[in-house]
Amino acid sequence: MKNRGVNEDQQPASMDALDYLEAEAIHILREVAGQFERPALLFSGGKDSITLVHLALKAFRPGKFPFPLVHIDTGHNFKEATDFRDTLAQSLDEKLIVRYVEDTIRTKNLQEQTGKNATRNWLQTFTLLDTIEEFEFDCCIGGARRDEEKARAKERIFSFRDEFGQWDPKRQRPELWDLFNGKIQKGENVRVFPISNWTEMDVWNYIRREKIGLPPIYFSHQREMILRDGHLLANSAFIQKDPDDQIVTRQVRFRTVGDMTCTAAVESEAVLIDDVIAEIMATRVSERGETRIDDQQTEAAMEDRKKGGYF
Amino acid sequence: MDLLRFITAGSVDDGKSTLIGRLLYDTKSVLTDQMDAIERASKTRNQAQQTNAPIDLALLTDGLRSEREQGITIDVAYKYFQTPTRKYISIDAPGHIQYTRNMVTGASNADLAVVLIDARHGVIEQTKRHSLIASMLGIEHVLVAVNKMDLVNYSESVFLDIASTYKLLAESLKINNLTIIPVSALNGDNVATKTTQMTWYAGESVLEHLENVQIRQGVNVADARFPVQYVIRPQTAALPDYRGYAGKLLSGVLKKGDEVTVLPSGRNTQIESIEFGEKEIGVAIAPQSVVLHLKDNLDISRGDMVVPTNNQPILSQDIDTIVCWMDDRKALRVGNKYVLQHGVARVRCVVKAIDYKIDVNTYEKNSAPNELLLNDVARITLRSATALPYDSYTQNRANGTMILIDETSNITVGACMIEERK
Ligand SMILES: Nc1nc2c(ncn2[C@@H]2O[C@H](COP(=O)(O)OP(=O)(O)OP(=O)(O)O)[C@@H](O)[C@H]2O)c(=O)[nH]1
Numbered sequence: 001m002k003n004r005g006v007n008e009d010q011q012p013a014s015m016d017a018l019d020y021l022e023a024e025a026i027h028i029l030r031e032v033a034g035q036f037e038r039p040a041l042l043f044s045g046g047k048d049s050i051t052l053v054h055l056a057l058k059a060f061r062p063g064k065f066p067f068p069l070v071h072i073d074t075g076h077n078f079k080e081a082t083d084f085r086d087t088l089a090q091s092l093d094e095k096l097i098v099r100y101v102e103d104t105i106r107t108k109n110l111q112e113q114t115g116k117n118a119t120r121n122w123l124q125t126f127t128l129l130d131t132i133e134e135f136e137f138d139c140c141i142g143g144a145r146r147d148e149e150k151a152r153a154k155e156r157i158f159s160f161r162d163e164f165g166q167w168d169p170k171r172q173r174p175e176l177w178d179l180f181n182g183k184i185q186k187g188e189n190v191r192v193f194p195i196s197n198w199t200e201m202d203v204w205n206y207i208r209r210e211k212i213g214l215p216p217i218y219f220s221h222q223r224e225m226i227l228r229d230g231h232l233l234a235n236s237a238f239i240q241k242d243p244d245d246q247i248v249t250r251q252v253r254f255r256t257v258g259d260m261t262c263t264a265a266v267e268s269e270a271v272l273i274d275d276v277i278a279e280i281m282a283t284r285v286s287e288r289g290e291t292r293i294d295d296q297q298t299e300a301a302m303e304d305r306k307k308g309g310y311f
Numbered sequence: 312m313d314l315l316r317f318i319t320a321g322s323v324d325d326g327k328s329t330l331i332g333r334l335l336y337d338t339k340s341v342l343t344d345q346m347d348a349i350e351r352a353s354k355t356r357n358q359a360q361q362t363n364a365p366i367d368l369a370l371l372t373d374g375l376r377s378e379r380e381q382g383i384t385i386d387v388a389y390k391y392f393q394t395p396t397r398k399y400i401s402i403d404a405p406g407h408i409q410y411t412r413n414m415v416t417g418a419s420n421a422d423l424a425v426v427l428i429d430a431r432h433g434v435i436e437q438t439k440r441h442s443l444i445a446s447m448l449g450i451e452h453v454l455v456a457v458n459k460m461d462l463v464n465y466s467e468s469v470f471l472d473i474a475s476t477y478k479l480l481a482e483s484l485k486i487n488n489l490t491i492i493p494v495s496a497l498n499g500d501n502v503a504t505k506t507t508q509m510t511w512y513a514g515e516s517v518l519e520h521l522e523n524v525q526i527r528q529g530v531n532v533a534d535a536r537f538p539v540q541y542v543i544r545p546q547t548a549a550l551p552d553y554r555g556y557a558g559k560l561l562s563g564v565l566k567k568g569d570e571v572t573v574l575p576s577g578r579n580t581q582i583e584s585i586e587f588g589e590k591e592i593g594v595a596i597a598p599q600s601v602v603l604h605l606k607d608n609l610d611i612s613r614g615d616m617v618v619p620t621n622n623q624p625i626l627s628q629d630i631d632t633i634v635c636w637m638d639d640r641k642a643l644r645v646g647n648k649y650v651l652q653h654g655v656a657r658v659r660c661v662v663k664a665i666d667y668k669i670d671v672n673t674y675e676k677n678s679a680p681n682e683l684l685l686n687d688v689a690r691i692t693l694r695s696a697t698a699l700p701y702d703s704y705t706q707n708r709a710n711g712t713m714i715l716i717d718e719t720s721n722i723t724v725g726a727c728m729i730e731e732r733k
Binding site: 034 | 314416654
C-alpha cells in the first residue's frame with residue numbers, strides 16, 4: 001500500500017487538457033463499476049491498455065479493481081508484452097484471465113489465414129466472443145482511441161453490441177453530456193472506451209507525466225527483422241516467409257504493439273521516453289499507417305471487423 | 312494548454328465535413344498516409360462518376376462505408392488537432408434531419424457551434440433547427456460560417472443579407488456570443504487564414520476565432536454537487552474501516568472541513584478529507600474525479616448526492632423540462648413511463664403533461680400536442696418515483712441534465728434540460 005500522507009501541492013490550481021481527459025476517463029471507469037454486474041478490462045500489454053490500468057488504479061485504489069484483466073492471446077504476441085502483462089497483473093495483485101486463439105482454432109476447427117500477410121487478427125473475435133460468453137461479461141473496457149482510425153472516430157464511448165457482439169454504426173444510441181446509458185438485456189454487451197478522446201500524443205504525454213512503465217519494445221533496441229514491402233517486421237516463426245523478404249538487423253522500436261505478424265517497427269535510436277515523444281511528434285505518418293499491416297488491406301477493414309464483434 | 316470542443320452544424324451539404332477537413336489540412340493535422348487514402352478514394356469516386364473533382368477533404372471525417380458511398384454524414388465523427396495555442400476536439404455532425412439525434416449527441420459536450428449556411432440558399436429550416444438545439448443546449452458560442460462564397464462571386468451583399476437574417480434569429484434564441492464569417496470551405500478562404508478574395512470583410516478567419524475565443528466562462532463554480540458513483544471499501548486487514556465515496560464533482564468547489572448534506576436523506580456531516588490518486592488534496596474543483604471521506608458513518612450509496620449544507624439543489628419528484636425527443640419508433644405521450652437518468656441516479660418516471668411544443672421554424676410555442684415524434688422539441692412535466700436533487704439547466708448545466716431511457720428497448724430516447732420551476 002502506498003503512502004497516504006497529505007500532499008496539498010498535488011492540487012492543480014486549474015486543470016489542463018490532460019487533467020480533463022484523466023478526470024473523464026476515471027469517471028467512465030467508475031460508471032462501468034456502477035452500471036455493470038460483470039465487467040472486464042481487455043488488457044494486451046500495449047501502451048493504451050497499460051494506461052487504462054493506471055487510470056483504474058486512480059479510480060479504485062485502495063480498493064481492488066471491480067473487474068478482471070482479460071487478454072485474448074493470439075499466440076503471436078511479443079514475448080516482452082505478455083511478460084509485462086503477467087508481471088503487472090501480479091504486482092498489482094489483480095486477477096488476469098488469458099484465453100488463447102489457438103484453443104478456439106482447435107475446438108472450433110477454424111480456418112487460419114495462410115500466405116504472406118496472414119494474421120490471426122480476425123480470429124481474435126471468436127475467442128473474445130467465447131470468453132464473453134464463458135464469463136458472462138456484460139461489459140468489456142477497451143483502450144481504443146478515436147484518433148486511431150476513421151471508423152473508431154465515429155464510435156460512442158459506451159458502444160452497444162447486440163447478442164452476436166455486433167456493432168451497428170447506423171443505429172448507435174444517443175450519448176449525451178456525461179450521462180452514459182449502459183442498460184442492456186441479458187446476452188447483450190457494451191464495449192466501453194474510456195480514452196476515446198485521447199490522442200496518441202496525449203497517451204505518451206500522460207505516460208511521461210505519470211511515469212508509467214512500458215514493455216521494452218517501445219524503446220530503441222537491436223532486433224532481427226524481416227524487411228517486406230518497405231515495412232520492418234520482427235523476425236519470428238509466426239511469419240510465413242516470402243522469397244522477396246530480406247532478413248536484416250536493425251535498431252528499432254515499436255510504436256504500437258499488436259501481433260508480431262502485423263505490427264511493423266520503426267527505425268529509431270530513441271532510448272528515453274522524451275526521445276520517443278520527440279520522434280512521434282516529428283513524424284508525418286499516422287500510428288496505424290506506420291505500424292499496422294492489417295488495416296491497409298481494405299478501406300473499411302476496421303468497420304467490418306467491428307460489425308463482426310471486434311473490439 | 313486548454314481544450315476546445317466544437318461541433319459543425321447546419322443543413323445537408325452546407326459543407327460541414329469539408330470545413331473540418333480544411334481545418335485539419337491547413338493546420339497540417341492530416342498525416343501523409345491519411346492523405347493518400349482520401350486521394351485514392353477521391354480518384355475511385357471520380358472514375359465511377361466520370362468527373363474530375365479535386366481531392367474531397369470531407370472524406371477525412373466520413374469514416375463509415377455508407378457515408379462514403381452516399382456522400383453524406385450519418386453519425387458524428389470526432390477529429391483531433393492542435394495548434395500552439397489550443398487542443399481541439401472537432402465534432403462533425405450530420406445535416407440530415409433524420410440524424411438530428413446524432414447531432415444532439417455531438418452538441419451536448421461542445422463549447423462552440425459552427426453553424427454552416429450555404430450562401431446560395433441562406434437560412435433554411437435545418438439551420439433554424441440546429442440553432443435552436445445549440446441555444447437549448449446553452450452552447451456558449453455560435454460561429455456562423457456563410458459558406459460557398461466562391462459560388463456567389465464572394466458577394467458582400469449576399470453575405471450581409473444572410474448575416475442580418477441570422478442576427479434576428481439569434482436574438483429570438485438568446486444566442487449571445489455570435490460571430491459571422493464569410494468562407495469557402497472548399498478553397499480555404501477565411502478558414503485557417505484570411506483570404507484576399509473578400510477584402511470587404513475585416514473580421515477574423517474561422518481558426519483565428521477558435522484560437523481567440525474565451526471558453527468556459529459559464530462554468531458554475533458556486534454550487535458544489537457531488538453525486539456518489541461508487542463506494543470504495545477494501546475491507547482488508549490493513550484498511551478494515553476505509554470507506555471512500557468516489558465520484559466526479561459536477562460543479563463548484565469542495566474543501567476539507569466543509570459542512571455538507573447528503574441527499575436525498577438530508578443527513579448532515581463534514582468532509583473529513585478528499586483524495587485523488589491515493590493522495591490527500593485539500594480542495595477539489597469541478598470536474599475532477601475524486602474520493603471523499605466523511606466524518607460520520609452514514610448509509611450512502613451510488614446515486615446519492617453530497618452538497619454544501621448552505622447551498623442545496625432542489626429536491627423534488629416534480630420536474631419541468633425541455634426535451635428533445637429522439638425515438639424514431641415510438642411517440643412520447645402523457646402517461647408513458649420511462650427510466651430517468653439524472654447524473655448517475657436512475658429512477659422510474661411518468662409523463663404528467665406535454666406543456667408545449669416549439670415550432671422549429673418560428674420558435675413559437677404551440678400549445679399542448681397529444682404526442683411528441685422524432686426530433687420534436689417540447690416542454691414536458693415529469694414525476695419521478697423518488698425525489699431527485701437537481702438544478703435548472705440555466706443555473707447549473709452540470710446538474711440540470713437528464714436522459715429518458717425506454718424501459719423495454721433500453722435505448723436513450725430523450726435529452727432533457729431541466730427548467731426553473733415556477
Ligand atoms: N464550391 C464550393 N463547394 C463546397 C464548399 N464547401 C463544401 N462544398 C461542397 O459541397 C458538398 C457537400 O459538402 P460536405 O462537406 O460533404 O457537406 P456536409 O454539410 O458535411 O453534408 P452532411 O454532413 O451530409 O450534412 C461537397 O460536394 C463539397 O465539395 C465551398 O466552400 N465551395
